[in-house]
Amino acid sequence: MKIWPAVLGGTAMVGVAAAVHVAPGLPAFAPMSDRLAPSLMGRGDPGHVALTFDDGPDPWSTPYFLRMLDDLGWRATFFVLGAMARRSPSLVAEMAAAGHEIAVHGDTHISYLTRGWAATRDDIVRARASVAELTGVGPRWFRPPYGTLTLAAHRTSRDEGLRTVLWTNWGKDWRVTSTSDSVLRHVLARDVAGGTVLLHDSDCASAPESWRPTIAALPRLADAFASRSLTCGPLRDHGIVLGRRDV
Numbered sequence: 510m511k512i513w514p515a516v517l518g519g520t521a522m523v524g525v526a527a528a529v530h531v532a533p534g535l536p537a538f539a540p541m542s543d544r545l546a547p548s549l550m551g552r553g554d555p556g557h558v559a560l561t562f563d564d565g566p567d568p569w570s571t572p573y574f575l576r577m578l579d580d581l582g583w584r585a586t587f588f589v590l591g592a593m594a595r596r597s598p599s600l601v602a603e604m605a606a607a608g609h610e611i612a613v614h615g616d617t618h619i620s621y622l623t624r625g626w627a628a629t630r631d632d633i634v635r636a637r638a639s640v641a642e643l644t645g646v647g648p649r650w651f652r653p654p655y656g657t658l659t660l661a662a663h664r665t666s667r668d669e670g671l672r673t674v675l676w677t678n679w680g681k682d683w684r685v686t687s688t689s690d691s692v693l694r695h696v697l698a699r700d701v702a703g704g705t706v707l708l709h710d711s712d713c714a715s716a717p718e719s720w721r722p723t724i725a726a727l728p729r730l731a732d733a734f735a736s737r738s739l740t741c742g743p744l745r746d747h748g749i750v751l752g753r754r755d756v
Contacts, residue, residue: 551674551705553747557740559705560585566600567711570720574710581731584608586743588652591616591636601643610743612650618714621659629661637669677704682723683715689725
């Protein structure tokens, strides 16, 4: 089950979070989080949509996404799991060679809310090292599994030169009941202009075969974005500006 990201808000929230080790801050209230920390949530150029995929790379499903994205002329940011990436190094190389951006989603898909400080740090450090080794490029972005950003995860990612970006819009495409209609509907339920869209190219932490409706929804999302005169691409092209209230 996915949840809306837990985020750090203002100075008072950070102080409270430090006292309890984790930083749940503003759970499940994306519109409020948008106002308090737009950069953290992925707000960027209002004429652009950042397309991101979590939980891969998966040698069975990810190639389908690469072909579809190529057909659409899109590039995306893939938040990969370090353990998954090490199992499919040639696939990671193919993703990078195709012009997609490879980012860090941790080493394994376990919420940092269940981990101590040392385990959290080890997980992020190992994942970042794997991505850098497999792509030859130091990754820029970090997104914690389930969007649960703890104080330990925040500080470790910052120390590793990673910038945390969560999401403003999602397809809720991990569900067993997911369809291309539901993915489209959920992504467009909130204003997508200038937003960051979360989808999944793997079902490793989702319902089996749940990635198939996501594939089917991509051309429909392309039509929806075009009708709104929005371009679509990776986070590197999204124009996120760090504000004083962002993490």
